[in-house]
Amino acid sequence: MDEKENIAAVHGSPSLSDDPSIEAVPTLLKGSVNPIYEAKAQTLNNAIQAIGMGRYQWQLFIVVGAFGWASDNMWPIITSLILPAVTMEFSPSKPPLLSLAQNIGLLAGAIFWGFGCDIFGRRWAFNLTIGITSVFGLIAAGSPNFAAIGVFAAFWSVGVGGNLPVDSAIFLEFLPGSHQYLLTILSVFWALAQLLATLVAWPLLGYRTCQETDTTCTKSENFGWRYFLIAMGGLAMIMFSCRFFIFTLYESPKFLMGRGKEADAVRIVHEVARRNGKSTTLTLADLEVHNQEGRQGTDAAAILKRKLEKINLTHVRALFASPKLAWSTSLIMLIWAFIGLGYPLYNAFIPYIQQTRGASFGDGSTYITYRNSLIIAVLGVPGALIGGVLVEVPRFGRKGALAVSTALTGVFLLASTTAITSNALLGWNCAFNFMSNVMYAVLYAYTPEIFPTKDRGTGNALTATANRVFGIMAPIVAIYANLETAAPVYVSGTLFIAAGLLTILLPFEPRGKASL
Secondary structure, eight states, rough: OHHHHHHHHOOOOOOOSSOTEEEESSSSSTSSHHHHHHHHHHHHHHHHHHOOOEEEEEHHHHIIIIHHHHHHHHHHHHHHHHHHHHHHHHHHHHHHHHHHHHHHHHHHHHHHHHHHTTTHHHHHHHHHHHHHHHHHHHHHTTOOSHHHHHHHHHHHHHHHTTHHHHHHHHHHHTGGGGGGTTTHHTTHHHHHHHHHHHHHHHHHHHSSSOOTTTTTTTTTTTTTTHHHHHHHHHHHHHHHHIIIIIOOOOOOHHHHHHTTTTHHHHHHHHHHHHHHOOOOOOOHHHHHHOOSSSSOSSSSSHHHHHHTTSSHHHHHHHTTSSSHHHHHHHHHHHHHHHHHHHHHHHHHHHHHHHHHHHHHHOOOOOHHHHHHHHHHHTTTTHHHHHHHHHHHHHHTTHHHHHHHHHHHHHHHHGGGGGGGOOOOOOOHOOOOOOOOHHHHHHHHHHHHHOOOOHHHHHHHHHHHHHHHHHHHHHHHHHHHTTTTTTTTHHHHHHHHHHHHHHHHHHHHHHEEEEEE
């Protein structure tokens, strides 16, 4: 009897589904994480798989996707959409500083919420991220100058930065192994958010904004971007209210198990089963059978020690516990870093580039600029859907889909430098957005799958931090590389191609395996 069969026999949990494509083995190789934790995580995996995909997971799919995933892309897009109008009204000497302020906030949010959710749990982080975004988004509509809008963009981005590290962790931890492809499908909401933002922006910014050719631009002539922030901030407030007051989120069973609260973990599994109209045979004894000899201390000294342990680097060290796991963590951080610099270096300034280069082509009106932004956004939706299909292709999987889509994103970016008309530039931008949505769909699914649950928030935080740190560099490069030249595009395209090549070296392929 091999190890995984032995585990199933000891705890008596139902086995994984009979679907041969879903293996009863973890994404990570055995020995990559603590063996006791690994055995307990597998027990919980089996219980969740036996319950199956039901009402609770589908509800979670909606609130994670339509709210968390959507917000992660919506607000950086909002910043890029208001940049031309804000620049014309306030005439800042360095317009990319608005993007810099946003990326600083995204970095702070990724660090705080990503690491924090491994310490104080997923529930509070899950509920507060969108609330912070909505409050500062609404306040930003009254900004009297460029410095103020920059500060408020940084504050709303603190909330935005936590959406993916937290939401991806909690969704994956309630997801049966047979349905982990839904992490990729979630990126449809990412693309739909861009579409929604540009759809709202077109009438508000396309008609209530100063023109590129205007010599002066007053607040009364340029109110479109303020109306736009009110609309999107109000939408974020509705999202927050739905998540906080309507949807009941259970704490992650694997998080509770990792914290030693095994009875609570079992109770949550039973609650999920009840919500789904199912039952589960999981008992506390199924988890306790894996415990080593000895009991957890309960005196004051032991409690204080555990409190202090919460703020050390245990979760970080765990992600580098073995050579293969260290190689995997380092590579995925580097890939996120390259994309973190390459994507905003171009995408954050697409409306600005479309408008300034469109003016040189003779069609740089605000109406055409935001119409083109909408067309570009439409192409992102099928890209996210195709990404969800590609990750399940045999012998291709997550790694193949990620490598190809990332490299082609860079190729299309480099090709955009050949455009000599506004329509040609629009075409290449559509191809770029389509392929980048395929890339992000796969990347957002792959990343949390290769981290064990007890350290997943930290792993997501590390990758998000690498992404945000390099994202901070993007507007700095844009400031000194002149957005009206092809220099930023060459840098961005090269980074995407390099990230695609690095993907080939990743050691883990999560396709068909349950995450720990």
